[in-house]
Amino acid sequence: MERITCSLVVPTSAKLIAKDKEYSMFRIVCLRKAKNVVELLLKEQRHHLRELGADWDSPDIDLKKEQADMQKTLKKQSKRLIAVCKTFYASTFVAWVHLKAIMMFVESVLRYGLPVRYTFGLIKPNRGQEKTIHRRLGEKYQKLAHGTMAEQLKKKKKYRLRGRSSETAKAHRG
Numbered sequence: 001m002e003r004i005t006c007s008l009v010v011p012t013s014a015k016l017i018a019k020d021k022e023y024s025m026f027r028i029v030c031l032r033k034a035k036n037v038v039e040l041l042l043k044e045q046r047h048h049l050r051e052l053g054a055d056w057d058s059p060d061i062d063l064k065k066e067q068a069d070m071q072k073t074l075k076k077q078s079k080r081l082i083a084v085c086k087t088f089y090a091s092t093f094v095a096w097v098h099l100k101a102i103m104m105f106v107e108s109v110l111r112y113g114l115p116v117r118y119t120f121g122l123i124k125p126n127r128g129q130e131k132t133i134h135r136r137l138g139e140k141y142q143k144l145a146h147g148t149m150a151e152q153l154k155k156k157k158k159y160r161l162r163g164r165s166s167e168t169a170k171a172h173r174g
Helices: 032-044 061-111 130-140 147-159 166-173
Strands: 015-019 024-027
Touching: none
Parallel strands: none
Antiparallel strands: 015 024
């Protein structure tokens, strides 16, 4: 914007508000007495004038209303998403358990050669009982374990004798 000298315009009050490829919008501050004079000066230089209210740079009330509506929509959609996730989690978990059951059947029949007629079950241990149940099941079905697992079980038993070697353990027993 060209420099306009007018005693009734506040010096250095021109502020760029918006700009695009073709136009620039400036704000200037002038006294009420000088309004008509400033309008004539700017129209002579082919500038278009718009009158701005006192709250031209304050947030619009519509924006606040829109933000409140968006918050409501967000809460509504969040509740819906949580409900959908809960629903699909249950069905997904059931499908996962079915897949595990199919895998167990296929492995037991094809890999280990069990007869097709058998029963399997799921064990849900109490908190802190996982190791005890795992150990007891390992001892009960030790004969079904392949060679590597049997050797690992023997090594674990060897270390349970309070750090003694197998020779000193035999000496103390007998």
